[in-house]
Amino acid sequence: MTTFAGLSQTDLYALAGAALFVIGLYGLITRPHLLHKVLALNISSGGVFLVLVGIARRVPGPVPDPLPHAMVLTGIVVTVSSTAFALALAKSIYTETGHAVLEPDDLEETGEVSRG
Amino acid sequence: MTLTSWIFDIVLVGTLVWLAVRVLAEVKLFKSVVLYIAFGLLVALAWVRLAAPDIALAEAAIGAGITGALLLDAAGHMRGRSQPYASASDEPSAGGDMDA
Amino acid sequence: MPRVTPMSPAPVRIAAAAICGGFGVLLARALLALPEDEAGLAPLIETNLEASGVKHPITAVLLNFRGYDTMLEIAVLVLATIGVLSLTVARPGTWAPVAEQADPVLSALARFLAPIMLVVAGYLLWAGEHAPGGAFQAGSVIGAAGVLLSLSGYARPVWVTRFALRAVIAGGFVAFLGVAIGVMSAGGALLEYPAGSAKTLIVLVETLLTISIGAILVSLFIASASPAEELRRRMEENR
Numbered sequence: 324m325t326t327f328a329g330l331s332q333t334d335l336y337a338l339a340g341a342a343l344f345v346i347g348l349y350g351l352i353t354r355p356h357l358l359h360k361v362l363a364l365n366i367s368s369g370g371v372f373l374v375l376v377g378i379a380r381r382v383p384g385p386v387p388d389p390l391p392h393a394m395v396l397t398g399i400v401v402t403v404s405s406t407a408f409a410l411a412l413a414k415s416i417y418t419e420t421g422h423a424v425l426e427p428d429d430l431e432e433t434g435e436v437s438r439g
Numbered sequence: 440m441t442l443t444s445w446i447f448d449i450v451l452v453g454t455l456v457w458l459a460v461r462v463l464a465e466v467k468l469f470k471s472v473v474l475y476i477a478f479g480l481l482v483a484l485a486w487v488r489l490a491a492p493d494i495a496l497a498e499a500a501i502g503a504g505i506t507g508a509l510l511l512d513a514a515g516h517m518r519g520r521s522q523p524y525a526s527a528s529d530e531p532s533a534g535g536d537m538d539a
Numbered sequence: 540m541p542r543v544t545p546m547s548p549a550p551v552r553i554a555a556a557a558i559c560g561g562f563g564v565l566l567a568r569a570l571l572a573l574p575e576d577e578a579g580l581a582p583l584i585e586t587n588l589e590a591s592g593v594k595h596p597i598t599a600v601l602l603n604f605r606g607y608d609t610m611l612e613i614a615v616l617v618l619a620t621i622g623v624l625s626l627t628v629a630r631p632g633t634w635a636p637v638a639e640q641a642d643p644v645l646s647a648l649a650r651f652l653a654p655i656m657l658v659v660a661g662y663l664l665w666a667g668e669h670a671p672g673g674a675f676q677a678g679s680v681i682g683a684a685g686v687l688l689s690l691s692g693y694a695r696p697v698w699v700t701r702f703a704l705r706a707v708i709a710g711g712f713v714a715f716l717g718v719a720i721g722v723m724s725a726g727g728a729l730l731e732y733p734a735g736s737a738k739t740l741i742v743l744v745e746t747l748l749t750i751s752i753g754a755i756l757v758s759l760f761i762a763s764a765s766p767a768e769e770l771r772r773r774m775e776e777n778r
Contacts, residue, residue: 331575333575334570334571337570337573338567338570338571341563341566341567341570342563342567344563344566345559345560345562345563345566346559348559348562349555349556349559352547352551352555352559353546353547353551353552353555354546354547355546355547374570378570378573379579381573381574381575381576381577381579382576382577382578382579382581383576383578386581387581388578388579388580388581388584389581389584389596389597389599389600390579390580390581390584390600390605392597392600393597393600393601393605394608396597396601396673396675397601397608397609397612397675399675400612400616400675400678400679400752401612401615401616403756403759404615404616404619404620404755404759405615405619407619407623407759407760407763408619408622408623408759410763411622411623411626411627411762411763412626414763415626
């Protein structure tokens with residue numbers, strides 16, 4: 324496998340996957356809006372998939388390891404179903420309470436509200 | 440692997456990470472969702488680059504299609520009125536679906 | 540400017556950045572420490588592909604070698620669908636037909652595209668035996684076709700009763716479970732297909748899975764987003 328500056332294609336995508344996972348994790352913690360939390364989870368799972376498929380490229384020869392591919396394939400379908408469920412819950416919370424954050428009082432006290 | 444494909448890979452990966460940051464740094468829901476749909480499409484491209492056509496097929500239909508439709512609907516549902524953080528003058532005048 | 544969303548307080552952000560950054564560095568180091576050119580399980584799959592009943596390694600992993608995972612994964616899908624359906628059950632009229640109120644160009648396009656998408660799904664299902672494709676891809680294409688139809692104002696046809704829809708949603712999982720139990724009662728291990736009938740059973744399970752996954756994805760979208768209801772309400776408001 325050809326490398327460039329010490330990195331192979333596997334490394335490049337696996338590292339990007341790790342970065343996406345961490346970015347998603349940070350977003351999940353710091354963005355209180357429920358829709359942002361769902362987006363953050365989706366980005367994190369995208370990072371996990373990228374790591375798995377990147378690692379699957381390590382095998383010698385052109386055909387990657389099919390096992391991680393099968394795992395990612397099921398993972399994508401599970402992600403969309405959990406996203407749909409999470410969004411349905413978030414919409415119920417919004418309809419019931421009128422806001423889409425989990426603890427609105429905490430945020431109001433600190434006054435840390437950023438605007439577009 | 441040629442230099443061209445390396446440059447392509449690096450640009451693709453860089454764009455993915457940048458888009459992920461933009462999605463989560465964006466304060467407007469609708470913009471976040473649209474950026475996420477773009478992210479999903481580029482991920483499908485990454486699967487092709489990693490020789491995973493099976494995953495690319497599923498991602499193109501699910502990641503960009505169904506997830507995008509679900510998220511757009513949720514963003515539309517949660518917009519405007521009862522946001523405790525947006526002032527009253529910020530409200531869209533035709534906030535039709537918030538009449539509950 | 541509407542739709543402004545809040546941020547966490549600064550101390551939370553700094554702590555989260557420190558923890559996530561540290562974790563990211565560890566993760567990157569672990570990934571770079573992985574041995575290059577590791578064959579993994581690929582040779583094992585290659586060797587046993589002949590016995591799996593299909594010629595495409597990913598389908599063989601999904602439906603045969605790791606069939607257990609796939610079965611539980613379908614169970615997760617069915618559970619998520621039950622969850623979404625139960626959250627939206629209090630909304631009557633979601634299913635009534637509203638086609639006559641929809642945008643005529645969009646409905647015509649959807650009418651034209653939906654059958655083609657079904658043919659593509661059928662092809663993907665058939666191709667999964669020997670090439671990229673299979674139940675998940677075919678099911679997602681059916682799901683996308685359903686989302687397109689519901690966005691252009693088509694609702695569930697009258698002849699699809701609620702019971703029939705639920706039966707289809709559960710059908711893939713039930714068939715998978717039935718095959719697993721049947722094989723076990725015939726003396727094998729869980730999902731250890733008897734020699735010679737592997738291909739038949741895999742094709743049977745995969746076909747039912749495709750229909751189930753398609754129905755699940757459409758139901759998740761319709762129940763969660765209820766586009767038909769939304770459309771009708773907007774129409775009434777504009778009157």
